[in-house]
Amino acid sequence: MRIKLRIWRQAGPDAPGAMQTYQLDNVSEKMSFLEMLDMLNEQLTAQDIEPVAFDHDCREGICGMCGVVIDGSAHGRYNSAVPTTTCQLHMRSFADGAVIDVEPWRAGAFPVIKDLVVDRKAFDRVIQAGGYISVNTGSAPDAHATPAPKRQSEKAFDNATCIGCGACVAACPNGSGMLFTSAKITHLAMLPQGQPERALRVKAMVAAHDAAGFGGCTNIGECASVCPKQIPLASIGQLNRDLIASLFKGDGK
Amino acid sequence: MSATETRDAASSYFTVGAEIHDSKAPAGPIERKWQTRQFEAKLVNPANRRKLTVIMVGTGLAGGAAAATLGEAGYNVLNFCYQDSPRRAHSIAAQGGINAAKNYRNDNDSVQRLFYDTVKGGDYRARETNVYRLAEVSANIIDQCVAQGVPFAREYGGLLDTRSFGGVQVQRTFYARGQTGQQLLIGAYQALERQVKAGTVQMHTRHEMVELIVVDGRARGIVTRDMVTGAVEPWFGDAVVLATGGYGNVFFLSTNAMGCNVTANWRAHRKGAYFGNPCYTQIHPTCIPVHGDTQSKLTLMSESLRNDGRIWVPKQAEDCDKDPRQIPEQDRDYYLERIYPAFGNLVPRDIASRQAKNVCDEGRGVGPAVAEVDHDGNPRHVRRGVYLDFSDAIGRLGRDAVAARYGNLFDMYAQITGENPYETPMRIYPAVHYAMGGLWVDYDLMSSIPGLYVTGEANFSDHGANRLGASALMQGLSDGYFVLPNTINDYLASGPFPAIDPSHPEAAEAVESAQARIDRLLSVKGSRSVDSFHKELGTIMWEYCGMERNERGLMTAIEKIRDLRQQFWNDVKVTGRSQDLNQALERAGRLADFMELAELMCVDALHRRESCGGHFRSESQTEDGEALRHDDEFAYVAAWEYTGEGAKPILHREPLVYEFIELKQRSYK
Numbered sequence: 001m002r003i004k005l006r007i008w009r010q011a012g013p014d015a016p017g018a019m020q021t022y023q024l025d026n027v028s029e030k031m032s033f034l035e036m037l038d039m040l041n042e043q044l045t046a047q048d049i050e051p052v053a054f055d056h057d058c059r060e061g062i063c064g065m066c067g068v069v070i071d072g073s074a075h076g077r078y079n080s081a082v083p084t085t086t087c088q089l090h091m092r093s094f095a096d097g098a099v100i101d102v103e104p105w106r107a108g109a110f111p112v113i114k115d116l117v118v119d120r121k122a123f124d125r126v127i128q129a130g131g132y133i134s135v136n137t138g139s140a141p142d143a144h145a146t147p148a149p150k151r152q153s154e155k156a157f158d159n160a161t162c163i164g165c166g167a168c169v170a171a172c173p174n175g176s177g178m179l180f181t182s183a184k185i186t187h188l189a190m191l192p193q194g195q196p197e198r199a200l201r202v203k204a205m206v207a208a209h210d211a212a213g214f215g216g217c218t219n220i221g222e223c224a225s226v227c228p229k230q231i232p233l234a235s236i237g238q239l240n241r242d243l244i245a246s247l248f249k250g251d252g253k
Numbered sequence: 254m255s256a257t258e259t260r261d262a263a264s265s266y267f268t269v270g271a272e273i274h275d276s277k278a279p280a281g282p283i284e285r286k287w288q289t290r291q292f293e294a295k296l297v298n299p300a301n302r303r304k305l306t307v308i309m310v311g312t313g314l315a316g317g318a319a320a321a322t323l324g325e326a327g328y329n330v331l332n333f334c335y336q337d338s339p340r341r342a343h344s345i346a347a348q349g350g351i352n353a354a355k356n357y358r359n360d361n362d363s364v365q366r367l368f369y370d371t372v373k374g375g376d377y378r379a380r381e382t383n384v385y386r387l388a389e390v391s392a393n394i395i396d397q398c399v400a401q402g403v404p405f406a407r408e409y410g411g412l413l414d415t416r417s418f419g420g421v422q423v424q425r426t427f428y429a430r431g432q433t434g435q436q437l438l439i440g441a442y443q444a445l446e447r448q449v450k451a452g453t454v455q456m457h458t459r460h461e462m463v464e465l466i467v468v469d470g471r472a473r474g475i476v477t478r479d480m481v482t483g484a485v486e487p488w489f490g491d492a493v494v495l496a497t498g499g500y501g502n503v504f505f506l507s508t509n510a511m512g513c514n515v516t517a518n519w520r521a522h523r524k525g526a527y528f529g530n531p532c533y534t535q536i537h538p539t540c541i542p543v544h545g546d547t548q549s550k551l552t553l554m555s556e557s558l559r560n561d562g563r564i565w566v567p568k569q570a571e572d573c574d575k576d577p578r579q580i581p582e583q584d585r586d587y588y589l590e591r592i593y594p595a596f597g598n599l600v601p602r603d604i605a606s607r608q609a610k611n612v613c614d615e616g617r618g619v620g621p622a623v624a625e626v627d628h629d630g631n632p633r634h635v636r637r638g639v640y641l642d643f644s645d646a647i648g649r650l651g652r653d654a655v656a657a658r659y660g661n662l663f664d665m666y667a668q669i670t671g672e673n674p675y676e677t678p679m680r681i682y683p684a685v686h687y688a689m690g691g692l693w694v695d696y697d698l699m700s701s702i703p704g705l706y707v708t709g710e711a712n713f714s715d716h717g718a719n720r721l722g723a724s725a726l727m728q729g730l731s732d733g734y735f736v737l738p739n740t741i742n743d744y745l746a747s748g749p750f751p752a753i754d755p756s757h758p759e760a761a762e763a764v765e766s767a768q769a770r771i772d773r774l775l776s777v778k779g780s781r782s783v784d785s786f787h788k789e790l791g792t793i794m795w796e797y798c799g800m801e802r803n804e805r806g807l808m809t810a811i812e813k814i815r816d817l818r819q820q821f822w823n824d825v826k827v828t829g830r831s832q833d834l835n836q837a838l839e840r841a842g843r844l845a846d847f848m849e850l851a852e853l854m855c856v857d858a859l860h861r862r863e864s865c866g867g868h869f870r871s872e873s874q875t876e877d878g879e880a881l882r883h884d885d886e887f888a889y890v891a892a893w894e895y896t897g898e899g900a901k902p903i904l905h906r907e908p909l910v911y912e913f914i915e916l917k918q919r920s921y922k
Contacts, residue, residue: 012833030544030671038549038784045782045837050829053836055337058510059550062435063341082668092671113481114834121458124338128450132443133402137322137734138393140400144357147411157404157429160436164340193402 029092053115064163074167105170109213122212129208130201156190168223174215179223182239199246273907278382278696295746302327306490312339315709316496317441318733324448347434350426351726375717376866472705483832491748499688505791507685514843527892529693529713532858537686538605551684606683642678697740708732718866779824
């Protein structure tokens with residue numbers, strides 16, 4: 001395959017950025033999208049041009065480190081037949097001769113560090129605000145002390161599969177991190193262990209979400225459509241229900 | 254060549270030092286040792302803990318769990334990771350499950366049985382005392398994780414489900430679909446972020462450890478490179494913990510994440526920490542094969558697939574190009590079922606892997622031929638793949654039942670290969686997966702440098718020569734939540750140690766040498782990319798120090814590695830600057846350390862003239878071609894001491910004494 005890439009190049013957080021065009025020949029359809037970028041970087045290195053910086057790690061779709069906007073959709077969701085992370089997108093999804101646009105996540109809460117690399121620390125701050133159950137090591141009761149109904153447990157799991165990649169934020173016209181936040185809220189709200197802090201948690205996490213610079217949710221649904229782990233929009237509904245319910249409780253502010 | 258000459262050939266690569274006879278495990282019956290150690294350990298008054306700083310490198314199960322736990326205890330923790338968030342550590346990719354001796358199934362499980370299975374699975378090359386403790390604390394891990402909100406699989410009654418895993422006879426594996434590692438890591442990450450919020454843990458992401466600081470014989474700090482600004486700076490504490498994972502990426506292609514590296518461990522090794530059993534690496538049989546020269550990593554599929562899939566290759570090499578569905582039954586060789594009628598496709602990982610290699614070496618592999626070097630160093634192309642066929646299972650159980658059991662794995666395979674595994678047999682091939690070797694530690698998980706602790710995959714301690722399935726997560730969390738937080742107090746009780754600042758000669762030297770190394774990498778300005786060297790190193794290691802090793806090959810490998818290292822320092826091309834986000838520079842630094850480790854791995858493999866677990870020496874096999882141990886000569890841990898670049902390492906043997914378990918030969922026929 002021969003492809004033409006138009007890639008966002010930006011030297012640093014405060015440097016101006018621009019799309020640069022590169023031609024790449026001998027691309028195999030068996031290559032993953034990131035292997036194609038590796039190939040480009042080898043070519044650039046040979047030409048004494050600095051390679052394109054991009055985040056990636058496990059390349060198995062589970063660590064959440066990779067993520068770029070491809071042809072306008074996060075992780076190239078609209079180039080793929082199934083929900084995907086960037087690392088699991090393969091070149092067979094593109095036509096020979098394709099022109100492919102590659103850009104970083106664009107959101108107020110995720111400033112660009114360099115090229116396609118962005119800063120997602122805002123997600124960690126949302127979790128710090130309450131995305132946990134307060135239990136010190138060693139103080140846990142026996143695992144079977146509290147049964148958890150299977151249906152709720154499965155729902156907790158579905159939400160706990162969030163990989164924190166940030167595609168939801170990149171896809172949202174408001175730059176909202178609500179799908180991410182609601183996945184954690186729903187995960188912990190569905191388990192008996194998550195009940196004592198439930199009201200406190202939702203108030204604190206929503207406040208941290210807003211403070212981190214994410215936009216508000218207006219129920220557009222772009223987030224869920226690109227989510228590689230298929231976190232449903234209904235999780236935001238769960239968050240809203242919990243938030244309203246929490247206003248009638250004294251926990252937190 | 255006589256036996257004596259053989260010995261001389263190996264021994265010319267190293268010298269022998271003092272044996273290690275005291276791993277600091279307390280005396281007494283094995284089931285009392287851990288309690289005794291906990292009781293005898295010196296403690297630190299809760300009010301004094303905030304005056305003590307622990308440097309923790311890594312945020313996976315072993316690092317994240319320990320950082321959170323030490324933070325809860327009140328210590329001041331500085332935690333570092335190379336990723337952009339602690340939640341991305343590679344523990345996240347573990348699929349299968351976590352073992353624990355809960356005996357919830359009422360199926361004869363116990364601490365004793367988990368202990369026994371782990372020692373046997375490690376082919377009798379693990380230290381009894383550490384493994385017993387691992388089995389002992391395994392049950393607490395499940396309790397802790399459930400309390401944190403880890404959504405383990407449950408039965409309709411609301412209690413936890415378990416399954417059988419890794420060829421043992423009890424159902425002790427707890428799991429969260431095929432994403433157990435992810436769920437356990439998120440649990441540890443949440444506990445960690447709670448401590449970040451509480452101010453006990455200071456998190457430094459996108460920071461890579463590039464040097465260890467040793468002052469007056471104690472580990473007192475590290476040097477990191479800020480991967481965004483390029484700043485090289487020292488950090489000081491009263492103890493240092495490395496929870497930095499395994500070194501499988503020395504093979505270039507492995508199931509490890511792209512960033513997994515040995516740099517932290519290797520830097521510590523160079524400063525005096527012994528490296529234990531570096532040649533013990535695990536090759537996992539059910540991975541998706543290499544597709545071509547541009548492959549960057551390999552993907553593992555859970556070995557549960559072997560429960561219903563049948564593994565075969567064509568009997569005739571001429572059939573290897575054909576559509577597998579057109580190859581009639583009588584022309585197929587179900588080689589595992591043929592060679593091991595009792596265990597069939599369920600033989601342990603090391604055996605399944607080696608037999609796949611054998612049939613491909615015979616020219617009967619399937620799929621695209623990939624470039625490699627043969628044992629004489631000549632380039633060749635070989636098909637590296639065998640079929641994993643579900644057509645029988647689909648016929649017997651129906652497509653829906655197969656989809657219910659393995660659907661997520663089939664989807665993953667389809668997404669990566671573009672082939673539909675319900676229609677055509679999957680192709681699989683072994684890939685490097687886990688490092689049983691690692692920095693040598695004592696019973697307290699302290700390395701040979703006082704104040705330097707090593708946890709999880711980064712240490713050598715619990716899996717001997719082969720790791721059982723679902724045991725890596727168990728060890729990471731055991732070390733992180735329960736072992737280290739109980740043993741490190743004993744050391745910290747002697748602190749706080751005298752304050753040091755960046756002007757201290759040892760600290761200044763560490764910073765300067767780290768920066769000098771970075772500058773040197775950038776100044777070569779050669780003609781070859783970092784990856785081209787890494788691929789070449791991987792090719793050497795895979796051919797000579799992979800699934801099968803022999804003396805001539807290992808000696809060849811050592812020569813080739815030395816040559817390659819020289820070429821690297823003369824001809825590598827690292828673009829960009831030091832004071833910037835520079836991924837080529839990051840990879841170059843890691844590769845430089847991998848190239849030094851690679852030689853030590855080969856020396857270790859060369860000196861161990863026996864086959865055990867994942868280490869198969871072709872000279873040491875039974876008449877049937879199975880691994881043959883030599884307990885009289887090699888029942889010891891090889892702990893290697895660094896003596897300088899190009900100088901021979903010193904071998905310290907730690908004899909393995911089996912007081913509670915009888916040594917036996919494994920058999921699966």
